Amino acid sequence: MFESIKRYSTFIDRTNPLTKIVAAICLFIAVVLIHDPNHLFHLSLWMLLLFLVMSGIELKYQALLIAVTVLTGLVSSAYMILYGEGDTTLFEFGLVHITEESIVRGLHITMRGLTLSFFGSLIIFTTRLTDVFYSMMQQAKVKPKYAYSFMASIRMLPVIVNEFITLRRARKVRRSLISRKHIGGLRGFTSTVVILLSQSIRRAHRLAVAMESKGFDDGARTYYRQTRFSGYDVCFIALIAVGLIASYYSGQWITPFGTSDAR
């Protein structure tokens, strides 16, 4: 999917998608359990490094992605920075109550987001979407019915987006000719969604008929793309585990935050 912006591939491109998903879930749990902002700081740097080195995409896209990730990360914790509890007040204005504790906590939440997002971006650019479903069928024994429904639906995504764009254009034309009540607010929203849904349901039904006519069923089948577990999976897990442990120790040496507990 990203061939055009890939510069090189790494062993992570050959790691089984299931391993990546399981690693992602473990990382999520770890991140929720880490309360030391210094540990998390080093961990998010580790993930940033992995993304920079291992994703293999062009620098300008990496830069763009990092900028967006950091920004959304900061924005998502604004509620905590502005309104979190704390004793050492730095700034107070009306409801806004910024304290040292709330800033640390807010940044801690931001870093949780960053760690997961950098890791997520690494996965996105090193995984073929269809391989995710192929490995789900082969290694996780997910029924083909589900896996192929997902793969087939992905093909429809651009069609849905195009329909949405065209529909909005069509409404722009008619908007000046009719009363606002037909096209604005809830009514406008409902009719937009209903048209898109009904078009898509029709298409999904036709596709199901087409798939069954091609002999698709939930029974035995062979697989064009073989996915398997290999040494790469061990390396990948090791990479994440090393990051988790090493960042704990380096977090004791270099401490940008004065506290070891964000709570």
Add this chain to the structure above:
Amino acid sequence: MKKRKALTLTDVLVTVVVSLVFAVIYSVWGAFYTALKPLGIHLNELVYGMWFIAPVVVYLIIRKPGVALIAEFAAASAETIVLLQFDVMLIIYGLIQGLACELVFAIVRYKSTALMVAVSAGTAAALSTLPLDWYYGYLAHLETWNLILMAGFRILSGAVVAGWLAHILYRALLETGVLKLLGQYKEIEKEA
């Protein structure tokens, strides 16, 4: 009866595609609400219900066990595909919200299309992830008024957007006749 309960390929495809449609709409309109986030007063929570409107709509049109869960999973993976963000959190949250919906639907034995069922499912889904947020977002350490605002907006959104709005969309879909493809003749007659 037994045949009706098993998910067919059409059921699964319709479920996934409907979720994709909502994901597309959400990523266009949702962008506006993300812009409200820096205020920190959780206005973005008001559209949070859009996240689990798909399972409720899909349940109303198919009414079989499992579709709500698949719909939530699809909505979360659509985010991955549309916005190029693989967000583990979204997928985990999606699965929890899907399970919460399934629970409500199981209680009515996958039969009722009443408004109350839709509203309950929406509310259940909204509530289901609060415990996780509690730990992830340190909600215990938030000024009380702000916490109440967040939870209130979210539950309101679950009930209104995922429940009430989903029901309106279902009724409007019945009128278009497209659900005949899924064998809903009786429901369409009743609506007419």
Add this chain to the structure above:
Amino acid sequence: MEVVNMALQFRGAHDPLFTDMNLQIEKGEKVLIVGPSGSGKSTLLNILSGLMPRVIDALLEADHMDLPDGGAVVFQDPDSQFTMPTIGEELAFIMENNQVHIDDMTSNALSALEAVGLRKPLETQISSLSGGMKQKLAIASALLQKADTFFLDEPTSMLDENTACSLWEMIQEVWEERTVVIVEHRVEHVWFRVDRIILLNDEGCIVASATPSEMLSDNREALDALGVWHPHSWQNAPRFTKSTDNGAPLLQINDLSINRVGSELLSVDDLHIPKGQWITLEGENGSGKSSFMMAVMKLMQTRGEVIFEDRPIRKTKQFQGALYPVFQNPELQFITNSVFDEVFINLEMHHDESAAEKKTGQVLSRMGLSHIKRLHPLEISTGQKRRLSVATALGGIPQIIFLDEPTFGLDARHTFKLLELIHELVEDGTTIIMITHDKEIKERYPSRRLKIHNGMLEEVGGGV
């Protein structure tokens, strides 16, 4: 293949679609089924291919049914018949279903592609293929199914003239000994390639079954009466005197330039469009015809000037409905939930309620939509949707109507009806700009022809 006394009814429908249907198709025979829209020809194909009632629910009864198992079906819409993102994966999908060993997959896929003349690497994204190539891929898929029967459901209805012709040539080359059942309404390129043609009427009864030449010689009247396309249909097309007068200038376009993904797609130096002209716009798929419509409507970012009645136009709403587009997918233009309301909401702005209702009735009957005015706009047939979409334009009293392939997918009856309507509009002084691939329409009707060629908009044949 044989069905005896077959009856079929859709669940929830009041009347059966077929009753006492008897049909026999010999092994190796090539049969074309034709009929007006709504006659159930696609449904019949679905029954013969075994998809109905196994996959598509319906009530089916018959004294005797002998159908081939595992026939291969090719559908009309490329967007809803492929499962996978790339050519290789799509072909593999079929082989996976039949549990072909992985070592044989690549060679099988390549030889199927070779057979249909689609020379593309296996990693090619299906979305990057043209409509014709997608249908070739669909045929290649059918070949891989190793079926002895092919069912083709309007495989060329979404293709332009030349592509359709070459696709049929290719299909004839690969069908060999197989039994082939075809449903198609664009028949000019397939008519004489088959052994037998079956004609259905509006009630879903078989009214004739004959060889291609006999069908034309003996059943010409029935074909024409049902409005089914046949190789000589255009002889019955409505004839109008072309309006040659040049009305007052309406629309002027200067130095318009449309970009797509960074490079220039189309540029228009200088174009004047006066009142009361019938203009056709032609050009290959992807040459930017629809984009041109969007650009003039200001629905797309472009450089250049659009001047309407001496006023420069910057936003769509400045047209106030005087320039009105009818999109290729009319569904996307609808707003309300009844055919009546769809027209009424335009008129209620200009008239009081009772007058608006009366006028709505007039517009609907002019479009032949009165009998379905209570239905939901998404429920009606393609032809009806397209007419409704033109009807929504009339509410705003447009001076120019821009039609994007309006006759696409319509049978002869509805095509001619639509052409008559367009002629009436032109007579009343409306300018029509019509994107079309149809050779006959381009040659018969317009007072002026435009063509997109090498990224430039040109007049055809010297123009006006």
